[in-house]
Amino acid sequence: MDSNLRREIILDNYQEPMNKGLVDNDGSYLSCNTNSESCIDNLDFMMKINDGIIEDIRFDGEACAISTSASSIMIRSLIGKSVEEAKDILKNYYNMINEVEYNSDTLGELNVYDEICKQPNRKNCALLPSKAVTTMLGELESYGK
Numbered sequence: 001m002d003s004n005l006r007r008e009i010i011l012d013n014y015q016e017p018m019n020k021g022l023v024d025n026d027g028s029y030l031s032c033n034t035n036s037e038s039c040i041d042n043l044d045f046m047m048k049i050n051d052g053i054i055e056d057i058r059f060d061g062e063a064c065a066i067s068t069s070a071s072s073i074m075i076r077s078l079i080g081k082s083v084e085e086a087k088d089i090l091k092n093y094y095n096m097i098n099e100v101e102y103n104s105d106t107l108g109e110l111n112v113y114d115e116i117c118k119q120p121n122r123k124n125c126a127l128l129p130s131k132a133v134t135t136m137l138g139e140l141e142s143y144g145k
Contacts, residue, residue: 006112013069020068020074022046022060029056029084030136034128039115041125045132054078054086065114066125074107074129083137090130090137097126 025031026046035042043061047054055142057075074093077087077132095102116126 001111002112006115009073009109009112010065010069013070013072013079014065017057017059017068017072019058019072019079022058025119029058030139032132032135032139033061034132034135036067036124038121038124039064041128043067043071043128043132045071045129045136046134047136052083054083056083057133059132064125064130066113066122067128068078070110070113070126073112073127074133077108078109087137090134093130094127097123121125 002061005125022044023029025046029046030049031047032045032120033043041061041063043059043063046056046058048056057079058073059075063071077089081089089106089110092104093113094105096104096107096111096114097116104111104114113126116122126131
């Protein structure tokens with residue numbers, strides 16, 4: 001991917017992130033907080049699943065450009081997907097960030113982080129949203145939903 005396009009996508013999603021702002025939880029949303037031990041990132045996530053399909057994901061908090069933009073792009077990539085499709089995207093995203101074989105076709109716009117491994121201190125920032133969603137999906141399984 002062209003470095004100027006990569007920068008533009010990340011910056012756009014940092015300055016005007018999609019699905020930023022939490023909603024009143026009427027009990028239909030799973031929730032999770034994730035933060036970084038090494039920087040300012042502290043984000044709350046909410047996810048609503050109906051009939052095995054991710055209907056909504058929201059986030060809010062304070063975070064760097066990488067965490068904020070990764071949250072925005074990750075959310076857009078997962079809404080409307082089945083839980084199984086989401087798990088596949090999350091696995092491929094994790095593998096990409098950690099320089100393990102992955103399917104780039106599965107990731108779409110998330111491929112903008114394919115060179116984050118060159119900045120090891122930013123890996124955790126890029127992984128925060130996927131950790132939150134993975135945690136919430138684990139909660140979903142533990143409740144048998």
